[in-house]
Amino acid sequence: MSLRPWLLIGALLGGTSLAHSQTTDPDSTANALPIGQGRLSQDAITLRFGTGSLDIRILPLEEGLLRLLSVDSYRALTSLVEEYRPRVDTIASSRGIRQPGLALVTFYGLAPNTRFDPQLLTLLSRNQFYRPIGVLPLSASFSNQQLDVRGQASAIFLFEQPIPVLEAFTVNYVSASTSEWERKLSRINAERARILGRRPTPPAPAP
Numbered sequence: 001m002s003l004r005p006w007l008l009i010g011a012l013l014g015g016t017s018l019a020h021s022q023t024t025d026p027d028s029t030a031n032a033l034p035i036g037q038g039r040l041s042q043d044a045i046t047l048r049f050g051t052g053s054l055d056i057r058i059l060p061l062e063e064g065l066l067r068l069l070s071v072d073s074y075r076a077l078t079s080l081v082e083e084y085r086p087r088v089d090t091i092a093s094s095r096g097i098r099q100p101g102l103a104l105v106t107f108y109g110l111a112p113n114t115r116f117d118p119q120l121l122t123l124l125s126r127n128q129f130y131r132p133i134g135v136l137p138l139s140a141s142f143s144n145q146q147l148d149v150r151g152q153a154s155a156i157f158l159f160e161q162p163i164p165v166l167e168a169f170t171v172n173y174v175s176a177s178t179s180e181w182e183r184k185l186s187r188i189n190a191e192r193a194r195i196l197g198r199r200p201t202p203p204a205p206a207p
Helices: 003-013 071-083 085-094 140-144 181-196
Strands: 047-050 054-060 101-109 121-125 128-130 132-137 152-159 170-173 176-178
Touching: 047 170, 047 176, 054 170, 071 085, 071 101, 085 132, 085 152, 132 140, 140 152
Parallel strands: none
Antiparallel strands: 047 054, 054 101, 101 152, 121 128, 121 170, 132 152, 170 176
16 A cells, blocks of 8 residues: 555545446445545544444445545545455455445554454444444554554455445444434535535435
Protein backbone atom coordinates (compact mmCIF):
# COMPACT_ATOMS: atom_id res chain seq x y z
CA MET A 1 0.00 0.00 0.00
CA SER A 2 1.31 3.45 -0.81
CA LEU A 3 2.26 5.52 2.19
CA ARG A 4 0.29 8.69 1.43
CA PRO A 5 -3.25 7.17 1.31
CA TRP A 6 -2.59 5.16 4.48
CA LEU A 7 -1.39 8.23 6.37
CA LEU A 8 -4.42 10.20 5.23
CA ILE A 9 -6.82 7.47 6.38
CA GLY A 10 -5.12 7.26 9.76
CA ALA A 11 -5.21 11.00 10.25
CA LEU A 12 -8.84 11.43 9.30
CA LEU A 13 -10.05 8.42 11.28
CA GLY A 14 -8.29 9.12 14.52
CA GLY A 15 -7.01 7.85 -7.35
CA THR A 16 -7.81 4.42 -8.19
CA SER A 17 -10.06 3.08 -10.97
CA LEU A 18 -13.25 1.56 -9.60
CA ALA A 19 -14.53 -0.13 -12.74
CA HIS A 20 -14.03 -3.46 -10.97
CA SER A 21 -15.19 -2.30 -7.55
CA GLN A 22 -18.01 -4.22 -5.90
CA THR A 23 -18.47 -1.74 -3.07
CA THR A 24 -21.51 -0.18 -4.70
CA ASP A 25 -24.31 1.66 -3.01
CA PRO A 26 -27.54 -0.41 -2.94
CA ASP A 27 -29.29 2.58 -4.51
CA SER A 28 -29.30 2.33 -8.30
CA THR A 29 -28.13 5.95 -8.65
CA ALA A 30 -24.84 5.26 -6.86
CA ASN A 31 -22.72 5.29 -9.98
CA ALA A 32 -24.56 8.36 -11.27
CA LEU A 33 -22.75 10.37 -8.62
CA PRO A 34 -19.72 11.98 -10.25
CA ILE A 35 -16.33 11.51 -8.64
CA GLY A 36 -14.64 14.60 -7.27
CA GLN A 37 -17.64 16.74 -6.31
CA GLY A 38 -18.17 15.52 -2.76
CA ARG A 39 -17.44 17.74 0.22
CA LEU A 40 -17.97 15.49 3.23
CA SER A 41 -15.16 14.51 5.58
CA GLN A 42 -14.56 10.94 6.72
CA ASP A 43 -15.87 11.96 10.12
CA ALA A 44 -19.30 12.59 8.56
CA ILE A 45 -19.64 8.92 7.62
CA THR A 46 -17.82 7.33 10.58
CA LEU A 47 -19.72 5.77 13.48
CA ARG A 48 -18.22 5.82 16.95
CA PHE A 49 -19.31 3.99 20.08
CA GLY A 50 -17.72 2.18 23.00
CA THR A 51 -17.96 -0.54 25.61
CA GLY A 52 -16.08 1.19 28.41
CA SER A 53 -12.79 -0.59 27.69
CA LEU A 54 -13.00 -0.26 23.89
CA ASP A 55 -13.71 2.57 21.48
CA ILE A 56 -14.96 1.29 18.12
CA ARG A 57 -15.13 3.19 14.83
CA ILE A 58 -16.87 1.96 11.67
CA LEU A 59 -16.64 3.56 8.23
CA PRO A 60 -18.73 1.87 5.49
CA LEU A 61 -16.86 1.49 2.21
CA GLU A 62 -19.83 1.53 -0.16
CA GLU A 63 -18.94 3.26 -3.42
CA GLY A 64 -22.00 5.52 -3.55
CA LEU A 65 -21.19 6.74 -0.05
CA LEU A 66 -17.49 7.31 -0.73
CA ARG A 67 -18.32 9.54 -3.70
CA LEU A 68 -19.77 12.05 -1.23
CA LEU A 69 -16.33 12.56 0.33
CA SER A 70 -13.75 15.18 -0.54
CA VAL A 71 -11.33 14.20 -3.32
CA ASP A 72 -8.40 13.31 -1.03
CA SER A 73 -10.56 11.18 1.28
CA TYR A 74 -12.19 9.43 -1.67
CA ARG A 75 -8.86 8.57 -3.26
CA ALA A 76 -7.34 7.36 0.00
CA LEU A 77 -10.21 5.00 0.80
CA THR A 78 -10.70 3.65 -2.72
CA SER A 79 -6.95 3.05 -2.97
CA LEU A 80 -7.19 1.05 0.24
CA VAL A 81 -10.09 -1.02 -1.13
CA GLU A 82 -8.30 -1.72 -4.41
CA GLU A 83 -5.13 -2.74 -2.57
CA TYR A 84 -7.10 -5.50 -0.87
CA ARG A 85 -9.43 -6.25 -3.80
CA PRO A 86 -7.87 -9.65 -4.70
CA ARG A 87 -8.30 -10.92 -1.13
CA VAL A 88 -11.82 -9.52 -0.92
CA ASP A 89 -12.75 -11.29 -4.15
CA THR A 90 -11.25 -14.57 -2.94
CA ILE A 91 -13.22 -14.55 0.30
CA ALA A 92 -16.44 -13.52 -1.40
CA SER A 93 -16.05 -16.14 -4.12
CA SER A 94 -15.48 -18.89 -1.56
CA ARG A 95 -18.82 -17.98 0.00
CA GLY A 96 -20.66 -17.67 -3.30
CA ILE A 97 -21.11 -13.91 -2.81
CA ARG A 98 -20.84 -11.53 -5.76
CA GLN A 99 -21.22 -8.20 -3.96
CA PRO A 100 -20.01 -8.15 -0.35
CA GLY A 101 -20.42 -5.19 1.94
CA LEU A 102 -17.19 -3.64 3.19
CA ALA A 103 -16.38 -1.49 6.20
CA LEU A 104 -13.21 -0.10 7.73
CA VAL A 105 -13.31 -0.94 11.45
CA THR A 106 -10.87 0.26 14.11
CA PHE A 107 -10.72 -0.86 17.74
CA TYR A 108 -9.05 1.47 20.27
CA GLY A 109 -7.97 0.27 23.71
CA LEU A 110 -9.13 2.33 26.68
CA ALA A 111 -7.88 -0.05 29.39
CA PRO A 112 -4.85 -2.35 29.79
CA ASN A 113 -5.03 -5.80 28.19
CA THR A 114 -8.37 -5.18 26.53
CA ARG A 115 -9.60 -8.11 24.46
CA PHE A 116 -11.76 -7.73 21.35
CA ASP A 117 -13.47 -10.20 19.04
CA PRO A 118 -14.23 -9.02 15.47
CA GLN A 119 -16.92 -11.68 15.03
CA LEU A 120 -19.02 -10.03 17.74
CA LEU A 121 -19.54 -6.88 15.68
CA THR A 122 -22.83 -7.00 13.75
CA LEU A 123 -25.16 -4.65 11.89
CA LEU A 124 -28.94 -4.70 12.11
CA SER A 125 -31.24 -3.20 9.47
CA ARG A 126 -34.92 -3.97 8.96
CA ASN A 127 -34.67 -6.91 11.35
CA GLN A 128 -31.85 -8.46 9.33
CA PHE A 129 -28.44 -9.10 10.86
CA TYR A 130 -25.24 -8.46 8.91
CA ARG A 131 -22.44 -10.62 10.31
CA PRO A 132 -18.78 -10.59 9.21
CA ILE A 133 -17.89 -13.30 6.69
CA GLY A 134 -14.26 -12.27 6.63
CA VAL A 135 -11.77 -9.87 8.19
CA LEU A 136 -8.67 -8.47 6.48
CA PRO A 137 -6.29 -7.01 9.11
CA LEU A 138 -4.58 -3.74 8.26
CA SER A 139 -2.34 -3.72 11.33
CA ALA A 140 -0.15 -6.43 12.84
CA SER A 141 -1.75 -5.98 16.26
CA PHE A 142 -5.15 -7.06 14.95
CA SER A 143 -4.38 -10.78 15.02
CA ASN A 144 -3.56 -10.59 18.74
CA GLN A 145 -7.10 -9.37 19.50
CA GLN A 146 -5.72 -7.57 22.54
CA LEU A 147 -4.93 -3.90 23.07
CA ASP A 148 -3.25 -1.79 25.69
CA VAL A 149 -4.31 1.75 26.56
CA ARG A 150 -4.17 3.93 23.42
CA GLY A 151 -3.43 0.86 21.29
CA GLN A 152 -5.39 0.42 18.08
CA ALA A 153 -6.07 -2.26 15.49
CA SER A 154 -7.79 -1.81 12.11
CA ALA A 155 -9.25 -4.18 9.54
CA ILE A 156 -11.54 -4.33 6.53
CA PHE A 157 -14.68 -6.26 7.43
CA LEU A 158 -16.62 -8.19 4.79
CA PHE A 159 -20.38 -8.73 5.08
CA GLU A 160 -22.71 -10.94 3.02
CA GLN A 161 -24.50 -7.95 1.51
CA PRO A 162 -23.72 -4.29 0.82
CA ILE A 163 -24.27 -2.14 3.88
CA PRO A 164 -27.62 -0.27 3.56
CA VAL A 165 -26.07 3.18 3.87
CA LEU A 166 -29.21 5.00 2.67
CA GLU A 167 -31.29 3.55 5.51
CA ALA A 168 -31.05 3.66 9.26
CA PHE A 169 -29.11 0.76 10.74
CA THR A 170 -27.69 -0.19 14.12
CA VAL A 171 -24.19 -1.44 14.91
CA ASN A 172 -23.83 -3.83 17.84
CA TYR A 173 -20.86 -5.13 19.78
CA VAL A 174 -21.60 -7.34 22.81
CA SER A 175 -23.95 -5.18 24.95
CA ALA A 176 -23.03 -1.86 23.30
CA SER A 177 -24.74 -0.43 20.23
CA THR A 178 -25.20 2.75 18.25
CA SER A 179 -28.01 4.00 16.00
CA GLU A 180 -26.13 7.18 15.14
CA TRP A 181 -26.35 6.44 11.42
CA GLU A 182 -29.96 7.62 11.37
CA ARG A 183 -28.79 11.05 12.52
CA LYS A 184 -26.06 11.13 9.87
CA LEU A 185 -28.51 10.36 7.07
CA SER A 186 -29.81 13.93 6.87
CA ARG A 187 -26.36 15.27 6.00
CA ILE A 188 -25.63 12.34 3.67
CA ASN A 189 -28.90 12.81 1.77
CA ALA A 190 -28.37 16.57 1.56
CA GLU A 191 -24.92 16.06 0.02
CA ARG A 192 -26.26 13.52 -2.46
CA ALA A 193 -29.01 15.96 -3.45
CA ARG A 194 -26.53 18.81 -3.88
CA ILE A 195 -24.35 16.75 -6.21
CA LEU A 196 -27.30 15.42 -8.19
CA GLY A 197 -29.00 18.82 -8.27
CA ARG A 198 -32.25 17.75 -6.69
CA ARG A 199 -34.15 18.08 -3.43
CA PRO A 200 -33.03 15.71 -0.66
CA THR A 201 -35.23 12.76 0.20
CA PRO A 202 -36.16 12.18 3.86
CA PRO A 203 -34.17 9.35 5.49
CA ALA A 204 -35.93 6.02 5.91
CA PRO A 205 -36.96 5.61 9.56
CA ALA A 206 -35.48 2.91 11.70
CA PRO A 207 -37.61 -0.25 11.71
